[in-house]
Amino acid sequence: MDLVDENGRWVFNSSAAEQTNAWFGGFHAIVRDMRVERFNFFLDEMIRRRNQILRQQLQEQGMAPYNIPRVELLQ
Amino acid sequence: MEPLSNNRHVFCNIHCELRFKCAEQHCNHRAERGFLTCADPAHRSLQEQYQAEGKALFQLKRRLEKLKISQPEDAMPESRPDTLQEALHSDDTIPTTPPAYLLDDPAVSFTGPHDGTEVESSFTCSGKTDGTIKNLKARFGRRRTHNEELCVTSCGMTLGRATFYVAEGLNGVRVRANTFLLVIRKLMYWYSSSGKNCFPPNGHFPTSCGMTTTVGCNRCSKLMVIVILRIVLFLLMFSTLRANIRNGTHFVGPSVTHTSGWTW
Numbered sequence: 286m287d288l289v290d291e292n293g294r295w296v297f298n299s300s301a302a303e304q305t306n307a308w309f310g311g312f313h314a315i316v317r318d319m320r321v322e323r324f325n326f327f328l329d330e331m332i333r334r335r336n337q338i339l340r341q342q343l344q345e346q347g348m349a350p351y352n353i354p355r356v357e358l359l360q
Numbered sequence: 361m362e363p364l365s366n367n368r369h370v371f372c373n374i375h376c377e378l379r380f381k382c383a384e385q386h387c388n389h390r391a392e393r394g395f396l397t398c399a400d401p402a403h404r405s406l407q408e409q410y411q412a413e414g415k416a417l418f419q420l421k422r423r424l425e426k427l428k429i430s431q432p433e434d435a436m437p438e439s440r441p442d443t444l445q446e447a448l449h450s451d452d453t454i455p456t457t458p459p460a461y462l463l464d465d466p467a468v469s470f471t472g473p474h475d476g477t478e479v480e481s482s483f484t485c486s487g488k489t490d491g492t493i494k495n496l497k498a499r500f501g502r503r504r505t506h507n508e509e510l511c512v513t514s515c516g517m518t519l520g521r522a523t524f525y526v527a528e529g530l531n532g533v534r535v536r537a538n539t540f541l542l543v544i545r546k547l548m549y550w551y552s553s554s555g556k557n558c559f560p561p562n563g564h565f566p567t568s569c570g571m572t573t574t575v576g577c578n579r580c581s582k583l584m585v586i587v588i589l590r591i592v593l594f595l596l597m598f599s600t601l602r603a604n605i606r607n608g609t610h611f612v613g614p615s616v617t618h619t620s621g622w623t624w
Binding site for chain 2: 301302304305306309320321324325328329330332335339343348350
């Protein structure tokens with residue numbers, strides 16, 4: 286399977302997306318009566334704050350999410 | 361698709377003539393004046409169901425459904441109202457007997473999400489002898505978006521969000537993927553200003569992905585769109601992500617998640 290590496294670990298962690306989706310779906314009731322601008326602002330802001338918290342959590346767990354420079358990958 | 365010009369409108373300006381159409385999905389007749397459906401009694405009953413949901417009797421019915429669970433089947437009442445409407449309006453007080461007629465009535469059944477906008481009903485067509493079930497579906501409220509797409513990395517960070525207004529064809533996904541990039545850039549700015557991340561200094565990202573696949577129609581399955589979107593985003597952000605997992609580094613690609621239509 287391409288989805289699993291040689292150690293049997295998932296290369297794609299689709300459950301991360303599922304978890305995010307479940308979290309995101311909770312805003313349904315909140316954004317119901319919002320207009321477009323507020324809707325966009327609210328959701329973007331919530332995502333931004335969640336990212337901040339998540340990043341902090343990851344760092345506390347000893348992980349360091351970072352972005353590889355594109356140049357490095359394409360060389 | 362365009363935004364509603366008025367908050368009370370159900371359809372946008374392009375599709376405004378649809379408000380005169382019967383609310384049943386496959387019915388092309390004109391709605392009767394003062395109603396949302398045409399004169400067909402089956403369609404009219406859909407509207408009555410929809411409106412009944414807004415009334416307190418509907419909640420009482422739910423309470424009765426719970427009551428039924430705690431009572432045996434033979435405790436059903438002998439007399440049975442002819443129609444659902446009659447059943448709903450016959451009693452002002454809360455009946456103490458279980459509402460078998462409400463639950464087992466083959467003519468009317470409530471299915472699907474009760475978000476107050478979509479009403480579905482299945483009934484046996486009287487003209488057919490083989491008992492074929494025909495499904496009727498009507499949408500009464502407005503639907504502002506089709507779904508929300510999130511692009512999520514496997515470490516859980518969300519890279520972008522996009523609102524989809526219809527089940528988009530491939531071209532729509534391509535355009536949307538570019539919009540995604542704007543959000544991603546914004547996030548990247550935040551990212552880069554918040555720590556030890558490293559980004560291409562010129563902020564240059566591909567804005568087209570040179571897809572050669574033919575564009576499907578609007579009805580092409582959601583799954584296909586998601587898969588394609590996933591591939592597109594993977595290509596677009598191939599440059600960006602890796603998470604450091606405990607024993608060594610993993611390459612981690614972003615994936616796309618899909619929240620089904622938000623209606624209101």
